[in-house]
Amino acid sequence: MVLYIKYLLIHFKAQMQYRTSFWLLSIGQFFIPFAIFAGLYFLFERFGQIKGWQFFEVALCFAVIHMAFALSECFARGFDAFSNLVVKGEFDRLLVRPRSTFLQVLGSKFEFTRFGRLLQSVIVLVWALGNLPIEWSLMKAVTLVLMIISGVLIFTGIYMLAATMCFWTVQGLEVANIFTDGGREMAQYPLNIYQKWVARFFTYVIPFGCVNYLPLLYLLGKTTGHDLLYMLMPVLGSLFILPCFLVWQFGVRHYRSTGS
Template sequence: MRLYFKYMSILLRSQLEYRASFWMLSLGQFFIPFSIFAGLYFMFSRFGGIPGWSFYETALIFGVIHMSFSLAECLVRGFDGFSTLVVSGDFDRLLVRPRGTVIQVLGSKFEFTRIGRMAQSTVVLVWAILNLPIAWTPLKILTLVMMIAGGALIFAGIFILNATLCFWTVQALEVANIFTDGGREMAQYPLNIYRKPVKIFFTFIIPFACVSYLPMLSLLGRAKGHSLLYSLLPLASLLFLLPCLAAWRFGVRHYRGTGS
């Protein structure tokens, strides 16, 4: 982890060399998600909302998912842009270093300008919390933190799977955006508005429901059965991440190099 934070420190200093550019990009990232949130706001103002869900309840889910996505984009950007390392042959350099490939790819790129997107998500999250009658307890606070962290791990797992495909396809596949950008757009709304196949896929295959909709029922006091089980569901993100890392190790073992 010392090496990881060293990578982070070096890249942060390099990006801050052009401070005006850094802060302008961060400001742009702050305002970009507002167009998405504005769509959510106008949908509720025009149609009266989603059955069974108020605007602030949906806004809380929105804030959680977008903060998770921002964290993943900031900290796992190395895997998202991994195809450039394969195309250029730079991944061969990583293989001869005395450290694991996961930590090196993670440390190859950080997008610190995503703090703007995180700030916007934080504003929405705090605004929703202040307008909801939730009796906050240590367990509920922990659940909210695990929801954000779990969502980031799921997005990280998708980035890792997409990077793994580069060992055979060289270039990253756009189909991964269905599960990153598309997953973000889907998970920012309550899962019960979708049809059963969608619910099953995003609960048991890519468990976005376990970090947004289902634990949110526990926060709002709507859990059917033992609420503690709903609160612990964000841990399912680890069950998704571990096979992704296993797939990555499989890909590394079968990587043939550039031949240069």
């Protein structure tokens, strides 16, 4: 963690050398999801509800998944941009260092401008929570935090899988965006509004349902017993990163130098 924090500080100092650019990009990131949220708002203004879900319930779902996406884009950006290291042959340099390749790639790039996107998600989260009749308890507060952490780990796991493919394809594959950007767009709504096969895929294969939909039912008091199971769903969803890490290790072991 000491080395990771050093990576963090170095990148932060580098990005703050161009402060005007940093703040303009942060403001831009703040407004990028604004159009998406505006579309969500006008959708409910027109129809009132979607399959029994009210606006502020979906707004909470929206805020959680966008917070998780913003944090993963900020702190796991190294895996998203990993193809550059392979193409330029710079990954070979990481291999000869006496530190984990996972840590080095994770610390190779940070996008602090994503805090603009994070700020908007926090505002939506506070607005939604202020308008929902949730009977708060310590366990519900912990569940909400775990939902965000679980989302960060799932997005990071997807970035890792996409990065691992670069060992064989060299260039990153745009198909990964189906599960990052597409997964974010899909999971900003409760999964039960979709076809059953879609909900099952995003629950049992890529467990976004464990981030927002299932624990969201617990927060809103819509469960019929088994509250503990719904509370633990974010923890189970977080386990998605373990096979992703194993796949990454497999790719590292089978990596062949670019020869550059």
